[in-house]
Amino acid sequence: MRDVYLLGVGMTKFGKYPEIPIEHLGRNAVFEAIKDANINPVEIESAYCGHAFQGSTAGQRVLVELGLTGFPITNLENACASGSTAFREAFYAVASGRNDISLAIGIENLSNKFKGALGPDETDLEAKMGLTMPALYAMRAKRYMYEFGLKKEHLASISVKNHKNALENDRAMFGAKITINEVLKSKMIADPLHKYDCNPVSDGASAALLVSKKVAKQVGGRPIKVLASALTSGKYEPGFINMTFEDITNRCALSAYKTAGVGPEDIDFAEVHDCFTIAEILRVEGIGFCNPGEMISWIEEGKTEINGYKPINPSGGLIGKGHPLGATGVAQMFEIARQLRNEAGDRQINNPRIGLAHCRGGAVAGTEGAACAVHILMKE
């Protein structure tokens, strides 16, 4: 396997764009990534497009807007981890030596396809009976409260942080200066989760250019090395599933650490899949930054703030930035690149060297989840 570098990133501002075709959102993100990487777009050798609901051959429809076709284009789906999966395949296209420049795209327009929150799939009987995503995460939060003494105020603190981080991010949908009290007074969605504990329904697109060492050296710039790309699915466990510790996240992170040759102690910050505030807790513990239950004291001590010990979701995360499913995984790379290049403006972490991106997607009965991806990136 060859070394792979993240050379360019692009993303639209996340938001609600029911009138804008996904092809145009995608085009804009790809165009920015090409400019950012400073490469000749005709040198792109393959493209991988992650999305969940954008119809057949969506990646091709995006790229033809730029006249960029004639090479292998592949569409990928892994629910909320679709973008991470596209990034991973583009990574391997370069790592395996078959391409020198590969493009990862993440796209999703939800607001012109769904009214309000996404409903459950019609084949998902558990969800149809009420076990929707907010309900599932509410149960996890309740169990975490029971086991470790978590309070609703802790959850609300995560919402306050992520909305605050998003306020400094010009690509974020939902930056806001809110208080713990405002979170607790926002509409109840599924006890103990209030509206501000949940990520908003969003539209948007993101893109990343992955290149070989040869190209990275030729172009110069500020390439970032991809140390590891891990993907897994939930194990088949028809009986007990641990509600407060994510085996799928943990296995995926351990695999990534092993490949990267680094441990959680070496990671300076992380973008994690905070679809709900409780999810941020489960993910930070799952990737081994701290022990189960320890996030309570971390929150109280501000350790996950931008100026804290381990900043989490400096971009605003899914809660603050928005969560256009397929776009999310690649947009995490946008933030990691910005931070590692010290280009993150008022949300800049103090000179970070290594960042981690974690994404989770999908519910499959009998398992803990459909997909989990962890990527580790380092500035050289």
Next chain:
Amino acid sequence: MRDVYLLGVGMTKFGKYPEIPIEHLGRNAVFEAIKDANINPVEIESAYCGHAFQGSTAGQRVLVELGLTGFPITNLENACASGSTAFREAFYAVASGRNDISLAIGIENLSNKFKGALGPDETDLEAKMGLTMPALYAMRAKRYMYEFGLKKEHLASISVKNHKNALENDRAMFGAKITINEVLKSKMIADPLHKYDCNPVSDGASAALLVSKKVAKQVGGRPIKVLASALTSGKYEPGFINMTFEDITNRCALSAYKTAGVGPEDIDFAEVHDCFTIAEILRVEGIGFCNPGEMISWIEEGKTEINGYKPINPSGGLIGKGHPLGATGVAQMFEIARQLRNEAGDRQINNPRIGLAHCRGGAVAGTEGAACAVHILMKE
């Protein structure tokens, strides 16, 4: 890149199964491939599932039926070439050295999702104005008739051959002993294409196990070497598109020949994407088996029959076997394995050594198509 072997194949009989969940069709195909390969299923390290309309994380939903999860599972979409794309990614998972055993799955249940033929995508204005797939291929047939003197009887001969081949294939949906006259008397779909010139709407699933040389040697059996996996998309050509010669097919095939180190003269037979009878002509010429226009004499001389010079679609092809979009590309590998192992019964080609699979998918305005895949396989 390491050598990759096709060790096991499975597929359901293609047909109409509106009552059978896609998870069950997929499970049955995977189970057969595992038995065929004679491997321990817990040794599978990754899976790639191709489909177009089966909903979120369909590959995971198939595999959990067998308790086979906990490793990377990725879903891929490239319209009618979705299965070939899944096969390609599984191929590269092994070729790149990251897995020793990878599973490709192709699935599609259309008859419980659509009534009759697939309608155009709602964003596809050209198709909504009448340029549906049958209309598009009818235009190509008309132009081919004008340029080369093709007759409707030539087209009908392809239908007769593919239905006849399917009659000997226990997995085919639509085996039939029909005459040229019966084809010409079947319902007109889009002049000059009659009903029997078109592939039927179908459901089904297919699976293939790809392994490293090490595993192939351990297991023994009759491994087949994958010499090349090529994928491309149509070039951006806003003006003229050649109606009688497929640049996308030709570029893809030339790329595969180059990688494989063989030429069209070395290929003993091919499964090609005969979504319509005229399509078989365009594909056989596109992959360079003969020159543009030459298929007319090939048909007259029976060169594409099972006992002919270059047998085409011995399985019955899409017209005779059926075409459950995502399942088609992987099902082509089922036929190639059966033929190269001399296991094809009454449709067996005389001791073939090298087979080629060609699949095309999707229409994207401004290009010749969304995806084209060509694979070349050889018995060792």
